[in-house]
Amino acid sequence: MASPGGNLYREVVEDGQVRVDNSQSSFGSLSQVDDTVRDLLLHPNEIGRCRENPLTEKGKRIQLAKMLLLILVPILSLAVLAGIDLHNIALNNRLNVEVRNVIRFSRDIGVLLSCLQRERDMVALFVSAISPEQDSFVTATFPQTDEALDELQDWPVKTYVLTELPYFRKKEDFKEYLADHRRNLHRSNTTVYNEIDFYTDILQIFIDWLYDSIGNSNGHGLWQTLVSYQLLIVSNVDIGIARTLGSIFFARGRFYSFDDYVWYLSKNDVGTWNFEASKRYSPLINSFYAELVTTMDENFVTTITNLRQEILNNAVDGLQPNFEAATRWFDSMTVYINILESMQSKMADEILLRLESDLDNDTSSIAVSICLVIIVIVTCPLILRAFWSLTTDIQNYALNLASQTKALNKQRKKSNWLLYSLLPKSLAADLMLKRPAAPSHYDDVTVLFCDLEGLGYICSQSSPNEVVEMMNGLYLVFDSCIDRYDVHNVETLSGTFMLASGVPNRNGTKHVTEIGGLALDIVHHINLLEVPHKPLCGFKVRIGFHTGPVVAGVVGLDIPRFCLFGDTVITASRLQTGGCAGRIHVSQASYMALLKEGGFYLMKRKDTKIGKDTKGSSIDTYWLVSRDDFKTHSTSPPYMCQYQEHKYTYEHMYVKTYTGRIQYRHGINDRLWKHPNFTYL
The missing domain is CATH 3.30.70.1230 (Nucleotide cyclase, GGDEF domain)
Structure with missing residues (x-):
């Protein structure tokens, strides 16, 4: 063909020959145009599922939705993770608060047990043969027990206990019952064993509360310390009974019966074993014990060991009543029990200190998690807005590029038409491909x-x-x-x-x-x-x-x-x-x-x-x-x-x-x- 006559041309090189095709625009020679935009312009209908031409309004919305979905996935994931973390920290904090309340109650129970044990021992001493003439040492323990009862916040009595011990229905009922027993206390109407049995039954109820309280705490990372604390309290109670029975032995020269001897051995051995077991569960026991023992002026441990051995050697044959030995035994065991009570108090304070530290950490973690959630909530719309603007700018740029490409192609058509009007198509193609047009x-x-x-x-x-x-x-x-x-x-x-x-x-x-x-x-x-x-x-x-x-x-x-x-x-x-x-x-x-x-x-x-x-x-x-x-x-x-x-x-x-x-x-x-x-x- 000769003159282009206004048709559109495109240069195609096949097998080294130049062929001029008038069916498409000359995009192949526009190196400035982006390949993707050029492909979209040349093939606007080749669209797959969820793939619209981004140069259209519908395609723009679809592309924008896909980009926003991609950025929403990590943002929502971060928000969900932050929410889960906040929930876990809040749950952990709530558990820590519950455990702290349980431990505080256990500590109050332990203090009450120590007071009741001291009152029991003083009452038993009061009705024993080695009792001092004055009774002030007995009455001095009553206010301490009442104060420990007042500090007790809960009263978790069980139904089966009320059937046998109706005075445990309320704390006020128990205090009235205990006060009535104190008013009727006299050497003439009771014995040492009666007093030991009376207080031991009461102590057993509170020991059961202690077991239930520590068991309900689920440990929560402090189970070894809690078990050690529990064993220390039980050991203190058993050692107190052994102190009273040993005092009776030295005051009378023998036990009233062989059952009393077995009872003494049981409480002495179980108390000693529980104390040793508490050392294994928590290294704090050893440190507290060594710290308290070194402050004592006399070696009470040797005295207790010798007197225990004397009880074992003469339990059957008996001894002459020895009020001096009974006093030394009682005083040495009292020092030992006081050490156990001090250790018990230190353990309770240490547990509460750890719980307070955990609560502070949880509070800080909750604050950090809340800040993170707030940051996510605040930044999420900002990020979405930024991506919306960025995507819109990119698409506007693509539309502008497409518009410029169309304008450039239109100018290219004009220049091609002019060139093909001046030159034959084959020569024009050679010149456009920068080939020499030889005469x-x-x-x-x-x-x-x-x-x-x-x-x-x-x-x-x-x-x-x-x-x-x-x-x-x-x-x-x-x-x-x-x-x-x-x-x-x-x-x-x-x-x-x-x-x-x-x-x-x-x-x-x-x-x-x-x-x-x-x-x-x-x-x-x-x-x-x-x-x-x-x-x-x-x-x-x-x-x-x-x-x-x-x-x-x-x-x-x-x-x-x-x-x-x-x-x-x-x-x-x-x-x-x-x-x-x-x-x-x-x-x-x-x-x-x-x-x-x-x-x-x-x-x-x-x-x-x-x-x-x-x-x-x-x-x-x-x-x-x-x-x-x-x-x-x-x-x-x-x-x-x-x-x-x-x-x-x-x-x-x-x-x-x-x-x-x-x-x-x-x-x-x-x-x-x-x-x-x-x-x-």
């Missing part, structure tokens, strides 16, 4: 010159707008005819066209038939035209063509042009200028080539010859009349001037309005105009 010699081509007779006079009688409108219509007709043949429009100057076939693409011997068919087609269509602003005023065209060798090449650096050089060009121009309006002037060489191809009707021109050729001989010329299979390519004359045809072909040149118009004549014979006033210029 070539062509042995056999056909060159045609064509002009409109009287065009200058018409232009002189018309306004500029009318001239431009008329010429646009004429060029449309010429370009439409040229597009149907293997002919290249080499040059157009004013109303003169220089056309060639067989160059730059060699087509064998078809070049002469292509030019001949085109010449007949042009004459046919031009004869149907009239000047739009001058009714009944038509056009006549003069055509001349010659066949021969030429040299062709691209000339010009700033504005490249495809030019033909040689006698063939000169001869064709002389044939055109020496021809007649409405007729096709053919040289001898073209005549012979057409005869060889066949199908064309020519007649020799007899009136004159065109000068001489370069060898000095005259040139015989001929008129091309018609051909056998000649058919016009438009079914009706107005077809060539329809707006949609022009809009499609020259859309890149005329964006808003169509300024080319040619008036076709209807209902007239193609060969003879019968209107009396019809004239040719």
